[in-house]
Amino acid sequence: MIESPVFAGNSAATARSATLGTLPEWRLEDLYPAPDSPEFGRDLAEAATAAKAFTGKWRGQLNDAAGAGTLARAVAEYESLSDLLGRLGSYAMLHYVGDTTDPARGKFFGDTQQALNDISIGLLFFELELNQID
Secondary structure (H helix, E strand, O other), X not given: OOOOOOOOOHHHHHHHHHHHOOOOOOXXXXXXXXXXXXXXXXXXXXXXXXHHHHHHHHOOOHHHHHHHOOHHHHHHHHHHHHHHHHHXXXXXXXXXXXXXXXXXXXXXXHHHHHHHHHHHHOOHHHHHHHHHOO
């Protein structure tokens, strides 16, 4: 049986680390300054608020929007919201994979994923209704 370094004892992980040397790290400051930064919290709250507003505005209205010529506006709003959700999720994931052994990073990633899933569930209608338009 081959021993995986992921499941090996500390000595194997230490030896692997010594062999590889200093590994590169993501520069995540372009996305957010830190996981607990006000910017990250603000964007997560903004995403939740925007998703609720989007749902209230467009749920059950896409077919009518297509007929009225305003469907492009709905798609643009959805794309903007998707970009924000993607930015939040990308930051959380990249921060976590920077050190998957750090429990604080794992919790941050899990909490962020849960929040993004909660937001995304409310947006499922969009693609379903969009697919129903002739």
